[in-house]
Amino acid sequence: MIKIDLLLKDVKELVNPASDSVVRGADLNALRVSRDVWIGAADGNISFIGTGKNFEKNCRLSENAEVIDASQYVVFPGFVDPHTHLPFAGTRQDEFRRKLQGVDYLQIAKEGGGIKGTVRKTREISPADLTGQCLWRLDHILCSGTTTMEAKSGYGLDRATELKQLQVIKDVNASHPVDIVPTFMGAHEIPAEYKGRNMEFLKYIVEEVVPEVRKRDLAEFGDIFCEEGVFSYEEAEYYIDKLLSSGFKIKIHADEFTSNGAALLAVKKGAVSAEHLIAMTAEEIEAIAASDTACVFLPGVSFFLKLGKYAPIREVIDRNGIVVLGSDFNPGSSMVSSQLFIFFLGIFQMGLTIEEAINTITINAAYAIDRQDKAGSIAIGKKMDLLLMDIPDYSYLAYHIGINPIHTVIKSGKVVVKNRQKMYE
16 A cells, blocks of 8 residues: 555646656647546655545555645646756846836946846855845745756856855755755856956866865756857867766757857757757757757746847747746846746747647756656656646636736645745745
């Protein structure tokens, strides 16, 4: 008999992505939907999915088991966000207001704002205060349905601050319900003190920072911004080779505003994901769609910066590529931390169907951070990360904009949000 610690009875509608590993091409337009399902967890993982009759035959409740009547809820897997810059200090709403009034980015940067301002604040903030800011953000992220996410460093650009950011990620991951996958992004930008000396800066990162990151086990992935005005294809290739030899999995900020072949570099180096990709060329689309590298599209950037242009997601889908949506939560170009909002942008701005959009923020997003074996779908052996929504059916999720449909969040077999209020300290 299977011992059950948490049981959902009579789920009105269970919504699963089309696969428990990754979904490509035309299969994105499919979901696995079932009704009157029972789901049980043991020790935080899903251990039973089936009918009530089969549950009675094969399972028993533990002494303190919690039983939830789910007959009024549509149940989704917890959302996965594969691209965020969570550990930044401060915010930039004053700059945002000025931009809306017509002040351009160069003027703001000249006055010490923009990314330089965030780097300065992040260098100055104490670890305790940065931890507090991250925990506050994570509470909101969890209540909007994200149960697993990636988080990058990259607002330090020096040894002390990059390590501080990564240590904060590690600390909040240990203390908050949301699972966080850490990415080292010391090559996010060229700091002022290395202006015009890109390779010298990359060598500093490789020699002075990377060994300590590895020694302290602070990051699983490494990332670099391969873009005109930041790092060239050749510089990024040098850096990625160093990261690979140090044991990192690879992500690449690629082709956000212009193309310098970064998506091709991602394919060449076997990157788990290439991210942004607004300016991908036809050659890059063909190459990356034929590979196993995930295309992480970040529509929050196009929306927040009012670019009037979104990444070519349909072209990648039509060529059977792996497409993913992420938030790019950061204080400058996408102050968006809700994957539910990104889901809306995927549908209303990028032309996805409801089914396609659900696949991109669940199992495909998990694939983009190498967590498809633990998250992204509702399957035996995976973590019991569930969202209980008080809506009529899954299509209503895209139809009624502006509400919070998530009544209950279950994370690793524990109720962490109930009636839209957090249930943890």
